[in-house]
Amino acid sequence: MPGPLALSPAQIRWVKSVTLEEGMLAYGPSDPESRVFEPGDRFFLHASEDDAYSLDDPAVGDVILLTQHAQATHLVRVVGVRSEPRPRAELRRPHGKRFPFRRECELLRMKDFEEAPLIEEAFGFDPRAQGGEVFEIAELSAFSAADTPLWLVQRRILAAFDGPSLRRERPRMTSSHRRERIVPLPRDPRR
Secondary structure, X not given: OOOOOOOOHHHEEEEEEOXXXXXXXXXXXXXXXXXXXXXXXXXXXXXXXXXXXXXXXXXXXXXXXXXXXXXXXXXXXXXOOOXXXXXXXXXXXXXXXXXXXXXXXXXXXEOOOOOOOEHHHHHOOOOOOXXXXXXXXXXXXXXXXXXXXXXXXXXXXXXXXXXOOOOOOOOEEOOOOOEEOOOOOOOOOOO
16 A cells, blocks of 8 residues: 655645445445545545535545544545536435535545544544535634644644554553553454
8 A cells, every 4th residue: 555645734724524324434435435445545525415515615635534433534636627417327326415526626635434533533633524525624624723723734734644553552541540542453464
């Protein structure tokens, strides 16, 4: 698997929730709509008719943080000039009618549910950016209330993807109130 693609924290300007009800990782290897696997893979980010207008807000080259199930799972770079209606054949797919608009993006980073940080850990606060709209981080009311500089939020988000997994390395309290490191179980090599 190739290494992460070059990314400056200043490019991370947007956030979008992409949660699927089925509990699968949207825009991941198990998502039949996209099949995104590695950094550099291109795919179409989808939006409902109500949220399609916001899909055009990011400029080409801007980075969107995708969230789902209260976790930060993807960093994607916008490569398509504008959003467009999905082709008729795609509308017959499981989520096609629900998300009839798309914009081409490139995967930069992805973490599965076991490794993805909680949204609050990635931002340093709860951004309260839900629904399918694409939100500019600097315009979120929660961002203003947090009183944290944008550059620091952007660095935290990138560190959540490039640093060690926050979810696996989190120390826990034992009954004797001393900290111990949680050692993750080895992954099943068949997966």
